[in-house]
Amino acid sequence: MPTDAVRADDPALADRAATWVGAYVHIPFCRRVCPYCDFAVVEGPGDLRAPYLEALKAEIAADQPFGGPLDAVHLGGGTPTSLDPAALGAVLAGLASRFGLADDAEVSIEANPEDLDAPTAEGLAAAGFNRVSLGVQSFDPAVLASLGRRHSPEQAGAAIAIARTSFASVNVDLIFGAVGESARSWESSVQRAVDAGIDHLSAYALTVERGTPLARAVLAGAPAPDPDDQADKYLAAESIAAASGLVRYETSNYARNGHACRYNLLTWAHGEYAAFGNGAHRHRDGRRSWNLRRVDRYVERSPAAVVAGEEQLDAWGRDVERVLVGLRRTAGVVPGIAGAALAGSAAGERLIAAGVLHAVADRLQVIRPLLGDEVGRALLALEPPPIG
Amino acid sequence: MPTRPHRSAVTDTSRIRNFSIIAHIDHGKSTLADRLLERTGALDVREMREQVLDSMDLERERGITIKAQAVRLAYRSPSRGDYVLNLIDTPGHVDFTYEVSRSLAACEGAILLVDAAQGVEAQTLANAYLAVEGGLEIIAVLNKLDLPAADPDRVEEEIASVLGIDPDTVLRVSAKTGEGVDALLEAIIDRLPPPQGSPEAPLRALVFDSYYDSYRGVVCYVRVSEGTMGTGDRLRFMVSGEDLPADEVGVLTPKAVPVAALGPGEVGYLITGVKEIGRIKVGDTVTRRDHPATVAMPGYREPKPMVFSGLFPTDGDDFERLREALERLKLNDAALQWEPESSRALGFGFRCGFLGLLHMEIVRERLEREYDLDLVATAPSVGFQVVLTDGREVEIKSPQDLPEPTARREIREPLFRVMIITPTEFTGTVMELLREHRGVMGEMQYLSPERVELIYRVPLAEIVFGFFDQLKSRTRGYASLDYEPDGYATSDLVRVEILLNGTPVDAFSAIVHKDKAYTYGKKLVERLREIIPRQLFDVPIQAAIGSRIIARETVKAKRKDVIAKCYGGDITRKKKLLEKQKEGKKRMKMLGSVEVPQEAFIAVLQVDAD
Numbered sequence A: 001m002p003t004d005a006v007r008a009d010d011p012a013l014a015d016r017a018a019t020w021v022g023a024y025v026h027i028p029f030c031r032r033v034c035p036y037c038d039f040a041v042v043e044g045p046g047d048l049r050a051p052y053l054e055a056l057k058a059e060i061a062a063d064q065p066f067g068g069p070l071d072a073v074h075l076g077g078g079t080p081t082s083l084d085p086a087a088l089g090a091v092l093a094g095l096a097s098r099f100g101l102a103d104d105a106e107v108s109i110e111a112n113p114e115d116l117d118a119p120t121a122e123g124l125a126a127a128g129f130n131r132v133s134l135g136v137q138s139f140d141p142a143v144l145a146s147l148g149r150r151h152s153p154e155q156a157g158a159a160i161a162i163a164r165t166s167f168a169s170v171n172v173d174l175i176f177g178a179v180g181e182s183a184r185s186w187e188s189s190v191q192r193a194v195d196a197g198i199d200h201l202s203a204y205a206l207t208v209e210r211g212t213p214l215a216r217a218v219l220a221g222a223p224a225p226d227p228d229d230q231a232d233k234y235l236a237a238e239s240i241a242a243a244s245g246l247v248r249y250e251t252s253n254y255a256r257n258g259h260a261c262r263y264n265l266l267t268w269a270h271g272e273y274a275a276f277g278n279g280a281h282r283h284r285d286g287r288r289s290w291n292l293r294r295v296d297r298y299v300e301r302s303p304a305a306v307v308a309g310e311e312q313l314d315a316w317g318r319d320v321e322r323v324l325v326g327l328r329r330t331a332g333v334v335p336g337i338a339g340a341a342l343a344g345s346a347a348g349e350r351l352i353a354a355g356v357l358h359a360v361a362d363r364l365q366v367i368r369p370l371l372g373d374e375v376g377r378a379l380l381a382l383e384p385p386p387i388g
Numbered sequence B: 001m002p003t004r005p006h007r008s009a010v011t012d013t014s015r016i017r018n019f020s021i022i023a024h025i026d027h028g029k030s031t032l033a034d035r036l037l038e039r040t041g042a043l044d045v046r047e048m049r050e051q052v053l054d055s056m057d058l059e060r061e062r063g064i065t066i067k068a069q070a071v072r073l074a075y076r077s078p079s080r081g082d083y084v085l086n087l088i089d090t091p092g093h094v095d096f097t098y099e100v101s102r103s104l105a106a107c108e109g110a111i112l113l114v115d116a117a118q119g120v121e122a123q124t125l126a127n128a129y130l131a132v133e134g135g136l137e138i139i140a141v142l143n144k145l146d147l148p149a150a151d152p153d154r155v156e157e158e159i160a161s162v163l164g165i166d167p168d169t170v171l172r173v174s175a176k177t178g179e180g181v182d183a184l185l186e187a188i189i190d191r192l193p194p195p196q197g198s199p200e201a202p203l204r205a206l207v208f209d210s211y212y213d214s215y216r217g218v219v220c221y222v223r224v225s226e227g228t229m230g231t232g233d234r235l236r237f238m239v240s241g242e243d244l245p246a247d248e249v250g251v252l253t254p255k256a257v258p259v260a261a262l263g264p265g266e267v268g269y270l271i272t273g274v275k276e277i278g279r280i281k282v283g284d285t286v287t288r289r290d291h292p293a294t295v296a297m298p299g300y301r302e303p304k305p306m307v308f309s310g311l312f313p314t315d316g317d318d319f320e321r322l323r324e325a326l327e328r329l330k331l332n333d334a335a336l337q338w339e340p341e342s343s344r345a346l347g348f349g350f351r352c353g354f355l356g357l358l359h360m361e362i363v364r365e366r367l368e369r370e371y372d373l374d375l376v377a378t379a380p381s382v383g384f385q386v387v388l389t390d391g392r393e394v395e396i397k398s399p400q401d402l403p404e405p406t407a408r409r410e411i412r413e414p415l416f417r418v419m420i421i422t423p424t425e426f427t428g429t430v431m432e433l434l435r436e437h438r439g440v441m442g443e444m445q446y447l448s449p450e451r452v453e454l455i456y457r458v459p460l461a462e463i464v465f466g467f468f469d470q471l472k473s474r475t476r477g478y479a480s481l482d483y484e485p486d487g488y489a490t491s492d493l494v495r496v497e498i499l500l501n502g503t504p505v506d507a508f509s510a511i512v513h514k515d516k517a518y519t520y521g522k523k524l525v526e527r528l529r530e531i532i533p534r535q536l537f538d539v540p541i542q543a544a545i546g547s548r549i550i551a552r553e554t555v556k557a558k559r560k561d562v563i564a565k566c567y568g569g570d571i572t573r574k575k576k577l578l579e580k581q582k583e584g585k586k587r588m589k590m591l592g593s594v595e596v597p598q599e600a601f602i603a604v605l606q607v608d609a610d
Ligand SMILES: Nc1nc2c(ncn2[C@@H]2O[C@H](COP(=O)(O)OP(=O)(O)OP(=O)(O)O)[C@@H](O)[C@H]2O)c(=O)[nH]1
Pocket: B023, B024, B025, B026, B027, B028, B029, B030, B031, B032, B051, B063, B064, B065, B066, B090, B091, B092, B093, B143, B144, B145, B146, B147, B173, B174, B175, B176, B177
């Protein structure tokens, strides 16, 4: 890791990712839940940390290995760094012993800037993590405050510097379009991030998710993020990143050559991944399934009883899904049956005419990613072809 | 002479009273019917609920009566023995006046109910006149005596002065508490005449309503005038010439109860087993084949629709289902009229004629609910008469049918005689409103020192859309309104067309007065800009008269429509979200390459061009 020193949006790389396998581990604890967040998280570790780690180990040990070792591991949350490096290392060791870990595997972990001091970073690196993803969100104190984040811009800068000495690849997460954020503020956040020498950038538009404190505030009359403002900021981020050699390879992700996130690539390539922890989603043997969302229930149950639901698709449904997720990549997808049906449909033709979708002989691409959901809806509206 | 086996089974006419309850909207007709049902023990406590005769969901949701409803009551008078009362509860809203006239035609008497707090209102007068014209005996009854605001003495005066009813004969009740209802029941048998008609005469029974039952086919509501009709009789429908058997004859108590026979003056239902709609029509006369009558009863005048609107299935494949639904609904809504229509924008549908906007809304909702259809309704329009350059006259029901200016000599629009009753303090305001709506003053009459009746001649197009709401808001709800057709007049009218993305959309065009065309066009395009969602490209919306553009707005192209993140590989959730949004889109109509939500088609209604 990271071995593929090609451009992050390289089509061959994108397609090869379909053969990789990965594992996701969810760490649900956060010191304080951010007002816009609707992940499966709980506030404060409380006394659930030890039983949670036990449950994770049990779930990992009870799972079936893939045909080959893991190409990508991702510890997300929540805030994984709410647990100490040794405990996180033990989870990783559990994965490695059950599934095997490829020599060049990407082993990634999410961290909040306020948690990543030098000893923690070294501890994580020693435990086997080679990529870190920092939840920086913004370099503007006012925006950080409005997002309910607890770190300062200075802490973020320091965390990036520390990360660069300990990890082979460093990602920064930024969020744009919070109400009150000016264009200048956003642009300087992006600039500071790339100037800090990061390898990878995830820039997400703030979305109002149902049931969050943010959604309640908007319902009560607070201003909602403005989609036009977010469109401007999206384009600004894209050009600032490009000027620093970070190529957009997925709707919201940018990387230097050789630093495209493997776990990301395999997700969008419709690849398979195991998943552990409360609310975790997996994709195995052509089936998607997900765990119970509540931490206390997850901890109580035996590994066989934590699955909350599953989705089994027929061949058409799978192909639709392959195209749906694949089209999030700049590299696009091999059209296949669903892609060809999309390109040939009336809605597809409208999208092509509007310059949203691009179809050449063996490739289908979304060239205006800001309108990607238009394409997604058109794809899901297609009738399956008649059998035979 | 054929035998008449039912003679003994039928009720003696001297023991029957048939009456309708008529009133202005909300004066308490259905609530009074509740009390009458209760006093006569028609329903037990468990079955009873408020306005029990308003049985349609839509009636209950809106708290108004839409359909007249007949019910047979067995009344035992403390002093005079047993009687059969056939009561018809009627709707009060002006759109359903046709239901009232049909009901009155089946009765000898009417209870004219007047809210003792509100006093005489426009439909009080309109319906009272209908009863007088029909030669019915009227019992005037003041209702809502329990209300602190009730002023029965004043209202009695009004009734006396406007309708010439002797104040001593006016009864007082509270339909809510039941006070005065016993006296009313006695007055009904005392003062209303029994029906005439001999049981020996050849059968003549009028079909005054019907509905379609999916098990039993067409069910007719009939009132027998002469002769008898019993289960098993071989019947003839005199107008259509259909010969059908009486599979079942019964009465509504309000539950359907089969009986051996119905005699003169009796009201009930008839099932012939016929399933083909169209073989039976409301207004037909039923007779017996073994002893036929020679002359049919007068039947009903087809009501003239006031407004027209196109109904189109959202899914073009539902066209035939819509036709069938309209045919079935027509059985239960004789005022509904339609003919096929095609629109460049909306495909195949039907141009429907309605008695007013409420009627239009109700029909559309009933079609969607009772027949599970998803419909687009286009902007309602009144009908026009057009004189062509060659002197021929044509009727047009849709703005898109208006001949080009070079092909027509003049356009005539329908006028209405409008009657408004208002407290005198609002006289000036109401006159102003009528002037804004191109009204011409007719008469003015004081009902009392505090209340005045204004009669105006107003173009129909000015009163069917939104006028009533404006009247209510400017008079704080105190004015009431009634209207009836009053000829046509030449008028300076133009067609305002709407162009979406440069293409005219026939379903959006409207015929409006020249002086109002500019404001109308401007407001409509503004409204459409709000309603039409942003698309992949800029969508210009223009209003035009002929080739002249009079207003323009643009729906800016959508720039961002993408969910930034997929949490921890939760693809299922993303798909669900997209699926849900997709369903929302399904309810939109594609006009060229523009997606238009259904409510855009009635946006015209929300445009107030004054
Ligand atoms: N206080 C009081 N309220 C009454 C009385 N009679 C009816 N109401 C109320 O007046 C409202 C209208 O009553 P309805 O019986 O639905 O009136 P309606 O004349 O049948 O109305 P439409 O069928 O829509 O014309 C309801 O809220 C009743 O509860 C009464 O005697 N006293």
